Every structure is written in C-alpha cells, then in structure tokens.
Amino acid sequence: MNHVEKIIGHAEQQCKAHGVRLTEKRKQVLAGLIQSDKALSAYELVDFCTRHYGQTMPAMSVYRILEFLEHEQLVHKLSLANKYVACAHISCGHAHTVPQFLICRQCSKVKEISIQPATIAELRESVNEAGFKLVTTQLEMNCLCEGCVAQAA
Amino acid sequence: MNHVEKIIGHAEQQCKAHGVRLTEKRKQVLAGLIQSDKALSAYELVDFCTRHYGQTMPAMSVYRILEFLEHEQLVHKLSLANKYVACAHISCGHAHTVPQFLICRQCSKVKEISIQPATIAELRESVNEAGFKLVTTQLEMNCLCEGCVAQAA
DNA sequence: AGCTGTCATGTTACAACATATCATTTGCGG
DNA sequence: CCGCAAATGATATGTTGTAACATGACAGCT
Numbered sequence: 001m002n003h004v005e006k007i008i009g010h011a012e013q014q015c016k017a018h019g020v021r022l023t024e025k026r027k028q029v030l031a032g033l034i035q036s037d038k039a040l041s042a043y044e045l046v047d048f049c050t051r052h053y054g055q056t057m058p059a060m061s062v063y064r065i066l067e068f069l070e071h072e073q074l075v076h077k078l079s080l081a082n083k084y085v086a087c088a089h090i091s092c093g094h095a096h097t098v099p100q101f102l103i104c105r106q107c108s109k110v111k112e113i114s115i116q117p118a119t120i121a122e123l124r125e126s127v128n129e130a131g132f133k134l135v136t137t138q139l140e141m142n143c144l145c146e147g148c149v150a151q152a153a
Numbered sequence: 154m155n156h157v158e159k160i161i162g163h164a165e166q167q168c169k170a171h172g173v174r175l176t177e178k179r180k181q182v183l184a185g186l187i188q189s190d191k192a193l194s195a196y197e198l199v200d201f202c203t204r205h206y207g208q209t210m211p212a213m214s215v216y217r218i219l220e221f222l223e224h225e226q227l228v229h230k231l232s233l234a235n236k237y238v239a240c241a242h243i244s245c246g247h248a249h250t251v252p253q254f255l256i257c258r259q260c261s262k263v264k265e266i267s268i269q270p271a272t273i274a275e276l277r278e279s280v281n282e283a284g285f286k287l288v289t290t291q292l293e294m295n296c297l298c299e300g301c302v303a304q305a306a
Numbered sequence: 307a308g309c310t311g312t313c314a315t316g317t318t319a320c321a322a323c324a325t326a327t328c329a330t331t332t333g334c335g336g
Numbered sequence: 337c338c339g340c341a342a343a344t345g346a347t348a349t350g351t352t353g354t355a356a357c358a359t360g361a362c363a364g365c366t
Binding site: 079080081100102104105111113115116118119122123126127130131132133134135136138139140141142143144145146149 | 232233234253255257258264266268269271272275276279280283284285286287288289291292293294295296297298299302
C-alpha cells in the first residue's frame, strides 16, 4: 500500500465516521490532488482523471466532488489561484487549526502552514478596529517557492 | 467640483507626472470604481460605463484599462473576489505602505487598511521558515462588514 | 498639409472557470 | 425486492479572462 492509498484509506474512515460515502469517483479526484505537489484547477483534475482512469470525467462531476471534499475538509479551495489542494493533514487524525496557504505564483506549488496564534490574533484585532469581522483565518499568500526563487536569481 | 471629480483630478496629475495619459475611457472606468463603495467586477464596470456614458464599453477595453490603472496604482485587483477597487489613497499624495484588504463576502464592500509593520514582519518570518518568499504583502481577507454582521444577527 | 510612429481602442474569437437543471443510476434500509 | 435518497450523467448556459489583429487618434517631423 503506497503513500497515496494510505491517505485515501484515512479519508475513507473519516467519511464513514461522518456517515457519508467516499465513492470511486471521489477517490479518483482526491487521489489526483494528493499525488500532485501543486494546486490543480478543476479542469486539470478532469484531465487527470480522464487520463488515469480510462473514462471521461465530466467537469460538472469534478466541481460537485470538490464541493463534497471541501465540505469534508479533505481538500481546500485556493481562491487566490482558482485551484484546489488536498489537505496536508488527512492522516494525522488530530484536530487542526485553520491553515494558511503559501502559493507559488510561478509553479502553483503550495505549502500549508500554521501561523503563530499570536500573529493571527493581531491580524484579527486590526480587522476589528476597521469595523469588519474575519470570517476565516484561512489566509492565502502570493509567494515564490524555493525552486522558483533560485531559478529567478 | 464634486468628490469624484476631485479624485480624478489628482489621478490625472499623477499620470501626467509619470508621462502617461488618463484618457476619457480610463477616467470613466476609474470614476465607476471611485463612486462605488464596493468592489466591482470587470463586467459590472462594462455595465456601469455603458449605462452612464451612452456608448457600449467593450469588455476587452475594461480589462486593458484596469491593467493600466493597476499599473499606475490607481486601482487594486482583489483576486479573492475577482473584483477591483479604486485605491483609497489617490488624493493623499504621500507614499504608501502596501495595503491589505478586508472584503465583505456578503456585499463586496471593501476596506483598505494598513496592518502593523510588526505583524507583517511576523507573517513574513513564518513564510520564510516554510522556505517560501512573500511576493507581496497585499493580503486579502474574507470578512463581513458591520452592516452584514448586524443583518446576520 | 502629408508622413510616420506610438499609444489607445475596437472587434472577433475563443479559452478557462463555474453553475443550473433535469434525467438516470446506484446503494441501502425497510 | 421496493422505494427513497444520494450520486452521477448529460446538456446547456453563465461568467471571467486572453489572444490576435484591425482601426483610430494624436504628436512630431519635413
């Protein structure tokens, strides 16, 4: 059992615990995201599934499945890039803080991090002072990854 | 001379100083953003200009003009919402720190703020520890504005 | 005035991203 | 095995954004 299958297994348990099903198609989409080191668009996932599983995956299905997976917290949508990534912590089992995402503008590689709670608190304070309320601390930041920084230099 | 015209005047000076022209069409688009208290999509601007100025404004032109205005730092693109806002500081004249944006998910109202430099530095530090480099500190955050919070309650 | 170069705008076509709607299939509890 | 709910299929359409090339406006020169 390889790395991807192991994570899929965890995801399946998690779904079962929630009384929902991780169907074959859903596994395919999730597997696509897990085995990718970068964020993928819905249509890139269509291509991936169609190529790897020998039958065309309709775009409509991918969107529905992404919505499902997002709801189950197995994937995250990155609005900054209109792309999706697998959650980095499917296998850990423990409850997580809301993640922050570093997105490489060059190659779409994504790193999921947890910023210091104190820093988050400062941010929230700034927002409150402006009369707004943060609806999520899932921040997305435009970055360059190590590889692309090196390449640019 | 009303509020909007005054800001347009400042913008025009600023363009002249950079050796570029703030043409009629560009003024129309900029005026649309200035007189809106919320972020507008490119196509909302098409509608606005077509309605207010009595000739159809092609979407292509709006995109080109937005690109120009963004380059001149007169407007900001909000990737989280696929919308655009006028810079809140066109008239101040002084150099600004990179802004952060609070976007109301309900009504698209936008507030441009400046977070404590210390907080920004902490964020940048977290990013560096992860092996990435921030390409901009223009953060965008999903929020609710006062009005929409009150309404939701 | 006529020429020419540059920037701005117009036009058309299409790519990429996303949702609506209704039909059909599948899995599962009674 | 029946019937319901969930999942998927199929088709259409809406929204956002770019590419490529044509036309227009204007400034500076001769």
